[in-house]
Amino acid sequence: LASVSLITALAVHCVVLLTMTVFSGYFSHSTDFEVHRNWLAITHSLPVSKWYHENTSEWTLDYPPLFAWFEYSLSHVAQHFDKEMLVVQNLIYTSPATILFQRLSVIVTDIVFIYAVKECCRSVREEKGSKDLLGHPFFILAALLLWNFGLLIVDHIHFQYNGFLFGILLLSVARHLQGRHLEGALLFTVLLNLKHIYLYIAPAYGIFLLRSYCFTKDNTDGSVRWSSFSPVRLVALGSIVISVGALSFGPFIAMGQLPQVLSRLFPFKRGLCHAYWAPNVWALYNMVDKALSVLGVRLKLLDVAKLPKASMTGGLVQEFQHSILPSVSPSITLICTLLSIMPAVLSIWCRPRGARGFLRCLVVCALGSFMFGWHVHEKAILMAILPFSILAVESREDAGIFLMLTTTGHYSLFPLLFTAAELPIKVLLMLLFTLYSFTSLKKLFRGSLLNPLETTYLLGLVAVEILCEVVYPLSPWQHTLPFVPLLVTSVYCSLGVSYSFIRLYVSLLRQHGTDKHKQL
């Protein structure tokens, strides 16, 4: 039954993917296209020493070296499609063959994601009782992952390799759920060297592996038994991390380019918020700041001339100052993030709950870093949503939080697709996924999962959408204050995301309070 359900979900996934490829005729103006084309060109045409120095194009290489090697291997296939795309000087080169190759490469690398989904489904705890195919937790999880609206939009309409990367993440999680920790650690290290944004969840991995893998036994009350420390395991883990790191960064350290690489990887010159504000705490912070400054000017408490000119709502990635509330620097965001994930990480140190506790902590870390991080892109919400799907099909409470988080998080991705042609697609796909997730989880857990307040909030999303897409463009303020729809979307969603974060934390701490000892 498991394989049948997986095959069905998979088939639908393939069909949906292929349906997406009919977009290959549709000219995509996403900058991500150009970014990856540029990286293909850089890795193919230039020697390794120049990779992180090259800046003909504004989209410089800002992923770790392993990803650069990945692009390099892709470029060898690319040259059979269209050699011109590999010329660095050909900026914004978009021949049909190029577009076809890029899209096919995303689809092919999705195989990793599909394999990871299969492995995750194998680890899902089954409930007793016979279910038909559509109601089986395997199938629901497979569907929630494979048809994830956010992933489809970001990978296949926009253009990124998130399917590939999240595949590795989910595979690593699956390995930990299956008890194969060394493999999980290896996969995570590889992932970290492919995209360093996963540093956000590294604390969860680190503490979990240290606590639950290096200490082989626990005391009866669940606390650390220092005597069971296993140096062998620690060395094994350490060697994995170091060897992968060496493979990836080694050549650059040897060439003495490490500072340059690091400066490319961590460009703190970019502003607190991305062009579209990710729905996190800083969006609310900015909003309050703006509101206060407007209020202050109206009430004649402030002088307009003294306010900083650069507007954070201008849509470009600039640095700026807040007018009333204290300015936020990268270090402050780092401290806030660390503070937010500290309780979760401590809880798996003090009272480890096995791989599932680790997964919950991972989600909390991802969400915490989303809430408080520097220059967070709204796509980062997927880092919390996708692993959380596994927990959602196993517990009722998690399913409720999941629905809230997913719907809000996915809706916040809407501003990424702003043309008229993309409007029906994003609405249809969103409706499809939301309808499916609600009805399937409701059926699985037999009953309503959201309280009336939450339901009202989610229905409010519809109102916000109509406001932003239909009503506002027809109003007179469209030209003077064009950023208002984005602001409204972002602020409204950040309420939902914050709420989910708090609820998730509460559930984690509550479990911490009433847990029992579980063997690794």
Add this chain to the structure above:
Amino acid sequence: MENWSLVSICVLFGLTARWAVSLNSYSGAGKPPMFGDYEAQRHWQEVTYNLPVHEWYFNTTDNNLNYWGLDYPPLTAYHSLLCAHDHGFDFCWVLVADLLIYIPAVVLYSFYLSEGSNKKKVCTVLCILLYPGLILIDYGHFQYNSISLGLALWGVVVLGLGWDVLGSLAFVLSLNYKQMELYHSLPFFCYLLGKCFKQGLAGRGLFLLVKIAVTVLVTFALCWLPFLSDPGQILQVVHRLFPVGRGLFEDKVANTWCSLNVLIKIKTILSTDTQLYFSLTTTLLAILPSSIKLLMKPTLWQFKLALVNSSLAFFLFSFQVHEKSILLPALPVCLLLNDLPLPAIWFLQASTFSMLPLFLKDGLLVPYVVTSLAFLFFSIYLLSAFEHCSEDKLRLGPYRRLLICMPRMDLGRVTKWKFYFSITAMAGLSFMSVALAPPDQLPDLFPLLVSVFSYLHFLGLLLYFNIVQIAEPLQSVRKNQKKSN
């Protein structure tokens, strides 16, 4: 999961597929001087918006009929007028029309008029909505077939529910939208007439007949109201609708005349008038058995089969048939997906394949491949086509009697293998049409191969559906036969 959510998901899925196809290039994009069907629609909006009604169908200084002149009945013209008022994104109109007319009809049909578990009904909805031919023509090539087909389907659904007058109203509206719906008219006529006969021509039957006749006439009058003032107007419109001057066929189409033309050049041998009479006679001969059977036994099952037989016969033998007209038999075959899955899927795939040259011209190769594969996969898997492949289920009884010399052959398996072979051949021909260049002496080789291959399929399936319809006994067997209606 509850029905409504499953159905909504299927509908959303169908809509997504349609929208995705529409984002591909449309017919005639950037191809002067005539451009394509999209330009035709746009031109009609222009004509109907700017010119007075009595000039719409006439060749005047403002209205050059050679440049996409209006050649559909008045309802199309009114619809163009409506679209012209809000000249927004035209593809939205097709989607709206689908959503309002075609899709509800499909859902209602599956839930009220087809048999099986709820799951089966939802699967039927999904498969019908995924039929590639209609999606590609309406959203890729750009036409409004879903309106006329949807209205005809409403007619079938309503008739199936027993409301004869409303059913005939729906069909007349459909006829007034596209005159090609005449292909479906004979079954509607025979079904209703048969029902009147059954109710006794002396009493209620006559009353029903009068009600239907009045409805039909009044609807026609209302649709043609602006043109009724002048008989010359009516004649001109009819002249535009039925261009008998254009010859037996144009381009490559998978019907008898075009295929015959490969062997004997009938277009040159016979005069236009002879061609006209010839095609008329053969068409009438082809539809006669099915119509008579329907007249004698007006049940829903017979009605569906008669729709298939009649429209397919018209397609194969009629005058000036376009390849897009295959959609007319395809609609009733969709209704048979639940009852005879394998032949229906076979026909629908063949119909999509027969339009391949058209899709290639419009640059719709990728959508064609994707939708065909999706349709094949979903319909075969969801409708368990290969399980319902026994001789009994496929009603191959009469074939068995013909093949008396080979009593051991399992006709069900033979059919399955023929199906595999056929699909492989279609895939192969599709690939060749795209990848290989035709030899210089035969530039039309691949379109010709495609149309002849499809023609053979259509002929065979016409024979099959006719046999299924006629072999059924006149009195329904009450016992264990599931499909006795």
